[in-house]
Amino acid sequence: MRLQDRLAAFFRARYQLGGLIEFTSHKTVPLHRHTIWYYWGGATLLLIGVQIASGLLLLLYYRPSAETAFESVRFLMTRVEFGWLVRSVHAWAANLAIFSAMVHLASTFFLKAYRPPRELTWVSGVCLLFLLMGFGFTGYLLPWNTLAFFATKVGTEIAGVVPYVGPLTQTLLRGGSDVGDLTLTRFFWLHIAVLPVGLLALMGLHLFMIQLQGMSKPLSVKDERSIPFFPNFFLRDLLVWVIVLGVILGLAVYWPATLGDKADPFAPTPVGIQPEWYFLWMFQTLKLIPGHLFGIEGELIAVASTTAAAGLLVLVPWLDQPARRGRSHWMVWAAGVLAMAYVIGTTGYAVWTSAHP
Amino acid sequence: MTCRRRFGWYLGFGCVVWMTAASAAEPPPNSCLECHHAMEEQTRGPATLFLESDVHGQRGLSCADCHGGDPTSSDPMVAMDPSQGFLGKPTIAETPQFCARCHADPAYMRKYNPNLPTDQYAKYLTSQHGKRLGQGEADVAVCTSCHGVHGIRSKKDPLSPVFPTNIPGTCASCHTDAELMDRHGLPVNQHWEYSQSVHGQALLFRGDRAAPHCASCHGSHEAARPGAIAVGNVCAQCHALTRDLFAASPHKAAHESLGLPECEVCHGNHLIRKPTDEMLGVGPDAVCIGCHEPGSAGYASAQQMREAVERVKAQIAGAEATVKQAGRLGMDVSEAEFELREAETKLTQTRAYVHAFSPSALQPIAEEGQRHARAAEEHGVAAIHEFHFRREGLWITLAVLGLLIAGLLLWIRDLERSDAARPPTPPSPPASP
Numbered sequence: 001m002r003l004q005d006r007l008a009a010f011f012r013a014r015y016q017l018g019g020l021i022e023f024t025s026h027k028t029v030p031l032h033r034h035t036i037w038y039y040w041g042g043a044t045l046l047l048i049g050v051q052i053a054s055g056l057l058l059l060l061y062y063r064p065s066a067e068t069a070f071e072s073v074r075f076l077m078t079r080v081e082f083g084w085l086v087r088s089v090h091a092w093a094a095n096l097a098i099f100s101a102m103v104h105l106a107s108t109f110f111l112k113a114y115r116p117p118r119e120l121t122w123v124s125g126v127c128l129l130f131l132l133m134g135f136g137f138t139g140y141l142l143p144w145n146t147l148a149f150f151a152t153k154v155g156t157e158i159a160g161v162v163p164y165v166g167p168l169t170q171t172l173l174r175g176g177s178d179v180g181d182l183t184l185t186r187f188f189w190l191h192i193a194v195l196p197v198g199l200l201a202l203m204g205l206h207l208f209m210i211q212l213q214g215m216s217k218p219l220s221v222k223d224e225r226s227i228p229f230f231p232n233f234f235l236r237d238l239l240v241w242v243i244v245l246g247v248i249l250g251l252a253v254y255w256p257a258t259l260g261d262k263a264d265p266f267a268p269t270p271v272g273i274q275p276e277w278y279f280l281w282m283f284q285t286l287k288l289i290p291g292h293l294f295g296i297e298g299e300l301i302a303v304a305s306t307t308a309a310a311g312l313l314v315l316v317p318w319l320d321q322p323a324r325r326g327r328s329h330w331m332v333w334a335a336g337v338l339a340m341a342y343v344i345g346t347t348g349y350a351v352w353t354s355a356h357p
Numbered sequence: 358m359t360c361r362r363r364f365g366w367y368l369g370f371g372c373v374v375w376m377t378a379a380s381a382a383e384p385p386p387n388s389c390l391e392c393h394h395a396m397e398e399q400t401r402g403p404a405t406l407f408l409e410s411d412v413h414g415q416r417g418l419s420c421a422d423c424h425g426g427d428p429t430s431s432d433p434m435v436a437m438d439p440s441q442g443f444l445g446k447p448t449i450a451e452t453p454q455f456c457a458r459c460h461a462d463p464a465y466m467r468k469y470n471p472n473l474p475t476d477q478y479a480k481y482l483t484s485q486h487g488k489r490l491g492q493g494e495a496d497v498a499v500c501t502s503c504h505g506v507h508g509i510r511s512k513k514d515p516l517s518p519v520f521p522t523n524i525p526g527t528c529a530s531c532h533t534d535a536e537l538m539d540r541h542g543l544p545v546n547q548h549w550e551y552s553q554s555v556h557g558q559a560l561l562f563r564g565d566r567a568a569p570h571c572a573s574c575h576g577s578h579e580a581a582r583p584g585a586i587a588v589g590n591v592c593a594q595c596h597a598l599t600r601d602l603f604a605a606s607p608h609k610a611a612h613e614s615l616g617l618p619e620c621e622v623c624h625g626n627h628l629i630r631k632p633t634d635e636m637l638g639v640g641p642d643a644v645c646i647g648c649h650e651p652g653s654a655g656y657a658s659a660q661q662m663r664e665a666v667e668r669v670k671a672q673i674a675g676a677e678a679t680v681k682q683a684g685r686l687g688m689d690v691s692e693a694e695f696e697l698r699e700a701e702t703k704l705t706q707t708r709a710y711v712h713a714f715s716p717s718a719l720q721p722i723a724e725e726g727q728r729h730a731r732a733a734e735e736h737g738v739a740a741i742h743e744f745h746f747r748r749e750g751l752w753i754t755l756a757v758l759g760l761l762i763a764g765l766l767l768w769i770r771d772l773e774r775s776d777a778a779r780p781p782t783p784p785s786p787p788a789s790p
Contacts, residue, residue, distance in 0.1 A: 078689055085747075232772055239765045246758045253751040259689065 023211075028226035029233040030217045037107035038215055042237040043244050044104055047097035048203065050248065051135075054090040055192070062142070064188040066181040069144035070262040077259055088252035094136060096248065098278050101129045109316065109336050112323045113216035119317035121213065124206040126314050131199050136276050138191040144184060145260030150273045152187070153179045158286065161299040180265065219328050272354050277347060282306050284346040284353075309339075387428045388436045389420040406508035410516075413509060416469050423455070450490060452499040453481050480579035489541070496537060498580075503527050519577070522560060524570040525551055547571075550627035569595065588626070589619030596620075602712040634670070637711055638663030661716040665723040669704045672730035673697065679737030686744045693736035700729035 001009075011017060029038065061080060063072040076083035105125060108114060114122035141152040156179060160170035175182025227233055275283050285306065289298040312319065322329035393404035407414045413422070421428045426443035430436045437443045447455040457478035459465050466475050477500075481487040486498045503519055510517035518527040529548035531537060538545045551557040551571070559568035574583060574591045583591050593600035603609060603619055612619055623636065623644040635642040639651070639660050649655035680693040703726030710719040 074691070078692060084689070227773075227776070232769070232776070235765055235769050235772065239762060239769070242758050242761050242765065246755050249751055249754055249758075253747050256687065259691075 024230050027229040029215050029229050031225040031227050032221040032223045034218055039240045040100055040104035043240055044100040046241045047093050050093040054086050057086045066184055073143045084256055088256040091257040092248050092251045098132050101132055111218040114317040115323040121209045122317050124202050128202050134195050138187040141187045144263050146263050147260055149263030150269050151275050161303050280350040281343045281346040284350040388431045389428050410508045412511050449495045456500045477578040484580045521566045524572055528571045547627045554629045555631045588621045592620045599712045606714040608714050634666055658716050662711055662719055669723050669726040672727045673700050676730045676734035679734050683737045683740035688740040688744050693733045696729045696733035700726050
């Protein structure tokens with residue numbers, strides 16, 4: 001008996017795998033002109049995997065305190081063999097994961113994959129995107145350089161604007177009245193313990209629901225063709241993964257992560273401080289809203305409208321009533337296009353203003 | 358009490374209050390200011406200046422505190438009566454003693470500023486100015502020549518003529534007067550030379566108040582020419598290490614025996630330029646060859662020391678170019694830059710140790726500088742090598758990934774061909790909308 005047959009027999013004898021194998025062998029993926037959008041979820045999954053692997057390697061050297069964080073990252077970048085590569089891959093894969101998740105979300109929206117019975121898959125997906133942004137926000141501070149320090153200062157200041165819970169949230173995030181050693185410890189705790197637990201649980205749920213319900217077919221597609229998930233679609237996914245790995249490596253080698261200057265809490269805030277690109281649209285919204293509008297503080301309006309937008313995004317499966325009845329309405333499509341145009345436009349505007357101060 | 362009597366009381370009380378207030382608001386009579394203010398522009402000046410900016414006036418002193426007399430009398434004959442202690446305007450020769458009545462009295466000065474020295478007059482008597490005044494020369498500097506007369510400001514006031522950045526100009530007001538200096542047999546080019554010097558540039562153009570001015574070397578109240586040997590002591594106030602090295606060097610005894618000043622022989626006095634490496638060695642601009650002839654031990658030492666400095670410089674220049682190239686390639690060169698900074702520090706120390714005038718004292722520091730520069734160069738070369746290694750490694754990895762992609766594409770094509778030969782697979786349960 002061959003080794004693989006003996007292994008299969010070993011597991012079959014101990015676990016009831018017949019149902020699972022049967023399910024996998026019959027699972028199919030619809031084949032149509034929009035099938036390309038199905039790969040973005042898989043790409044995001046790979047990028048999260050890369051993040052976990054590279055993050056675990058970074059943990060070997062990273063020391064989370066205001067005194068040692070910057071030095072440990074510098075040591076990793078300059079002394080550790082391939083340390084620069086691991087950190088650069090971690091930095092690039094983080095950005096690509098959020099980008100990929102955003103594209104996945106947009107494609108799911110426009111293909112109306114959130115319609116019943118997949119509402120909760122959508123909700124878990126949106127929450128996963130929020131979690132990834134949380135990873136970005138907390139991870140940005142960890143190298144403890146000037147840009148990260150002041151971006152976190154500004155970011156946590158905005159959190160403090162929210163009425164009633166804002167000041168408490170701010171104090172909880174900062175671990176005191178200002179960004180300091182305790183903030184770094186808390187962000188590290190969130191980044192490597194709290195958020196990963198949430199991410200893995202939610203991701204497991206998201207994947208489980210997809211496996212149970214299969215891939216959604218857009219309303220406009222009447223094509224009945226499909227391909228087996230294993231090995232046909234899995235091999236296509238693998239192909240995309242190899243391409244994504246090549247892209248990450250290329251970006252990491254040609255544009256490695258930089259170190260910057262060690263954060264100095266007593267230094268004045270540098271000119272043109274900006275958050276990561278995925279927060280730029282919120283940052284620009286904050287800048288565009290006047291200091292006071294209708295007697296309400298501008299910052300509060302920006303925070304409230306961003307929170308409302310996040311709430312609306314979560315509730316899309318229930319807000320799009322025509323889709324629930326199996327119809328497509330132009331207003332939902334227009335709302336999606338407008339929202340995307342706003343996010344891309346304000347991000348572009350923020351980039352332009354930083355390049356032309 | 359009737360209304361009329363009560364009104365009388367109120368009126369009387371009101372008058373008393375009004376008179377008390379009026380007398381409190383009125384300053385004590387000072388007939389000096391009253392009369393001098395009413396005079397022509399020329400004679401009004403002292404009174405106006407005194408009130409506006411004089412440090413004595415600000416501390417509550419009056420004209421009579423210096424000039425004597427009775428300021429309470431409005432009759433000029435009484436107010437300026439010599440029998441009442443009126444001193445009038447002192448002559449140039451009388452001025453130092455006139456000021457010293459208070460400024461040499463520690464008990465009196467303590468009331469105003471306990472930190473203010475009271476030895477200015479004693480020092481003045483030892484100065485060239487004081488000595489010549491004592492010899493009856495009336496065209497020399499006295500207190501008022503530098504401090505002004507009725508508008509005397511604190512030396513901390515930037516408008517004061519004795520504020521550090523103003524001192525060279527104050528001295529130059531007399532020392533550039535060709536006719537006056539000719540009478541005393543002094544040159545007039547010191548201020549021009551000083552303003553071109555490294556010290557003058559720092560003080561006058563960059564406003565660096567730590568830079569030395571005339572009084573830093575010559576003294577202020579005791580102003581005099583520093584003696585030939587004493588010049589070194591003056592320079593040593595700031596250049597302590599250099600002076601220590603010089604004092605332990607063979608030059609010390611040689612200069613003393615020849616009666617030569619120390620630093621001044623090579624660096625000059627008022628026109629001290631920023632020293633260059635060309636001043637060292639046996640080249641055309643070298644100061645060493647002024648005393649040391651070819652073939653002498655000093656000549657050989659000068660040559661060796663210059664060569665040591667040049668070796669460090671060359672090593673640093675080479676390392677800098679390599680580190681810059683690595684930096685331009687986007688590599689992290691922080692460690693190389695640290696080594697370069699160390700090498701620069703050692704180069705500065707090497708230059709300072711030239712003043713030991715011994716190649717054996719300078720050599721170890723120069724070698725240390727070269728070692729740091731070599732380390733920087735090695736870091737730079739390693740960074741450039743690493744850059745190429747990364748690029749080559751990436752393309753090899755991408756080639757492997759490309760092969761993997763090609764393999765996967767072929768596998769998928771074969772699978773789909775074999776699937777196409779089979780009947781179509783129905784969608785998996787549960788059916789998705």
